[in-house]
Amino acid sequence: MSETHNNPHLSVVEALYSGHHGWLYATLKRKLGNAMDAADLAQDTFTRILASQVTVIDQPRAYLTCVAKGILVNWYQRKALERAYLEALACVPAHEVPSPEAHFVVLETLHEIDAMLDSLPPLVKRAFLLSQLNGLKYQAIAEQxxxxxxxxxxxxKQAFVQCLMLVD
Structure with missing residues (x-):
């Protein structure tokens, strides 16, 4: 007997993929206007579902839409962060532009910092950004x-502990 028949999760994902991958890909392609990104995001959607260990999906397209929307939001955030970095780089003198390797490391680090900030409760995130980006003293942050x-x-303290977890 094959592994798929012994594992209900794999059977569910296999049926979901074979029955709805084309629909999801077409939906993402229409939304993004780009076949390569649509293919990547469709694969990311099924990879996330595979990792979820779900065994029952009552409404496959609704479920796929929900998972894909989360991945799409992350993708848009990542693209916006990359655009902001590239815009900042455009202001740097040519001799100071980082190598492609350093460029990749900086972008990955920015993505990790962004994810860490998004994991913080809203007021913690705001206090941290007011301190680190605006240079406000703690008393001024408290008042604001x-x-x-x-x-x-x-x-x-909560924000700095999260930052330290990035370093580990």
């Missing part, structure tokens, strides 16, 4: 957010 100084210190 309408929280106590001790709360801002707690927020900052």
């Amino acid at each position: 957010l309408g929280v106590s100084l001790i709360t801002v210190k707690r927020y900052m």
Whole structure:
């Protein structure tokens, strides 16, 4: 007996893929206007579903749409971050432009930082950004957010702990 028949999860994913991959690909291609990105995102959708260990899917297209939307949001965020980095690079003198390898490392690091910031609760993220990007002192952050100084210190500790987890 094949592995697919012994594993209900693989059977579900196999049926989902064979029955709906073409539809998902066409939907993504229409939305993105790009066959390569649509193919990549369709594969990412099925990869995420495969990793999920789901064994029952009552409404396959609704389920695929939901998973694909999450992947699409991440993809758009990644593209926006890459565009912002490239715009900033355009202002750098040619002799200071990083090598392709360094360029890749910087983009990967930016994606990790962005994901870390997105994992923070909204007020923690805002306090951290006010401190790190705007240079505000903790008391000014407390006043702007309408929280106590001790709360801002707690927020900052939480954000810095998340940053340290990136380093590990």
